Amino acid sequence: MQDSQGGWGRDLWVGLFVLVGLLSLAYLSFQVGGVQYRGPGGLSLVAVFDEVGSLKPRAQVVVGGVKVGQVEAIHLDRDFRARVFLELDGDLALPSDTSASILTAGVLGDQYIALEPGADERTLVSGDQIEYTQGAVILERLIGKLVQNLGAGPKK
Amino acid sequence: MVDVAMAVRRLGAETIETVRGLGEFGVFSWRLTDAGWRPPLRIGRLVSEVYDVGVLSLIIITVSGLAVGMVLGLQGHNTLVRFGAEESLGAVVGLSLVRELGPVLTALLVAGRAGSAMAAEIASMVVTEQLDGLRMMSVDPLDFVVSPKAFAMLLAMPLLAALFVTCGIFGGYFVGIVLLGGDGGNYLSALESAVNFEDDVAGGLLKAVVFGALVGLIATFRGFTAAPTSAGVSAAATSTVVVASVATLVFDYIITALWGV
Numbered sequence: 575m576q577d578s579q580g581g582w583g584r585d586l587w588v589g590l591f592v593l594v595g596l597l598s599l600a601y602l603s604f605q606v607g608g609v610q611y612r613g614p615g616g617l618s619l620v621a622v623f624d625e626v627g628s629l630k631p632r633a634q635v636v637v638g639g640v641k642v643g644q645v646e647a648i649h650l651d652r653d654f655r656a657r658v659f660l661e662l663d664g665d666l667a668l669p670s671d672t673s674a675s676i677l678t679a680g681v682l683g684d685q686y687i688a689l690e691p692g693a694d695e696r697t698l699v700s701g702d703q704i705e706y707t708q709g710a711v712i713l714e715r716l717i718g719k720l721v722q723n724l725g726a727g728p729k730k
Numbered sequence: 731m732v733d734v735a736m737a738v739r740r741l742g743a744e745t746i747e748t749v750r751g752l753g754e755f756g757v758f759s760w761r762l763t764d765a766g767w768r769p770p771l772r773i774g775r776l777v778s779e780v781y782d783v784g785v786l787s788l789i790i791i792t793v794s795g796l797a798v799g800m801v802l803g804l805q806g807h808n809t810l811v812r813f814g815a816e817e818s819l820g821a822v823v824g825l826s827l828v829r830e831l832g833p834v835l836t837a838l839l840v841a842g843r844a845g846s847a848m849a850a851e852i853a854s855m856v857v858t859e860q861l862d863g864l865r866m867m868s869v870d871p872l873d874f875v876v877s878p879k880a881f882a883m884l885l886a887m888p889l890l891a892a893l894f895v896t897c898g899i900f901g902g903y904f905v906g907i908v909l910l911g912g913d914g915g916n917y918l919s920a921l922e923s924a925v926n927f928e929d930d931v932a933g934g935l936l937k938a939v940v941f942g943a944l945v946g947l948i949a950t951f952r953g954f955t956a957a958p959t960s961a962g963v964s965a966a967a968t969s970t971v972v973v974a975s976v977a978t979l980v981f982d983y984i985i986t987a988l989w990g991v
Contacts, residue, residue, distance in 0.1 A: 584777065584778065584781050585777060587781055587785045588777050588780050588781050588784070588785060590785075591780070591781075591784045591785045591788060591886075591889070592780075592784075592889065594788075594889075594893060595784070595886075595888070595889025595890065595892055595893055596889065598889070598892035598893045598895070598896040599888070599889070599892040599935075601896055602828065602892055602895060602896065602925075602931050602934075603927055603931050605922065606824060606828070606899070606921060606922055606925045606931070607925055607926055607927035607930065607931035632926065634923075684923075
């Protein structure tokens, strides 16, 4: 090539530059951005809660504190309960009496769903519904109840 | 009465001039893009330009990225510690870098470092009649000289922005964790749970691509249409930095307003 920088060294540097740029991109996308290949055959479950609090799509789903999936969507049921769709790792064999509860990470943290595996022989397959659920605890209601109970308590 | 008529006339002349300039820029952009796609593809020229724009900008981008990340880490830590929320430092640093600071600062730095040089180079070719020489040999200077430069800018900008953000994340880590003694696992997990691909990373990349196209087009246009004098060369370099920086910031707002990234 007739370029001034001279073929070899220039090509090498450009190659290195593109490589470093692509590596940064990959780091941002996969590590930071959390793109993950969840191949066909992920486990999709449904759980119905009375109250989801501030649970949002993409919230974590954990078993024993380990992340196994995320909340895909939240819809309102016909009987005004929240129907939460979960997308979990495909090779997860959860017993069919697994229970789901909405918890909060820290005092002001995000809400997430914790699954507690039961002891049943049968396992949940895609499309199944989780029977035992425990909705989110709303702090204001809890305090309200506490104040009421204290007020109504025995006076000495 | 005559004064008013003169003022109105000047307003009209200014308007026509502005619209004519924009139209010229549009035609130039179209012709450049068209020439860039058509074979023969100037791969060798493109690689050479990527060297000038990308490789030679590596140092300024890594150092600036680290510095910006370190400042974010320090400022974020000092503010968050009041609310006892130091553990969200990673989210603050990551989101602000990926969505805003990475693409915008990269575009400003590249416009200053490579865009001005690009405009000055093309403008000095205009002055020394090299472009006319090419035309005389029936080589289209847009195809041979100008379009590889603009495409190199478009190609290099997202890569440089990604590098900037990555350096910034580690700069923030260095200050928040190593110097101020935060928890490293918390930093990274807050970062990873706050930043997601579709909204944040893809949005930041979209910005970088748009800014790359803008800076590349403005720099080559200013150089190509420079007055054939030595003052014209310096004016082309200066106005490239000014116009490209303003355009970057304005388009940043527009993209954020339209797509919320």
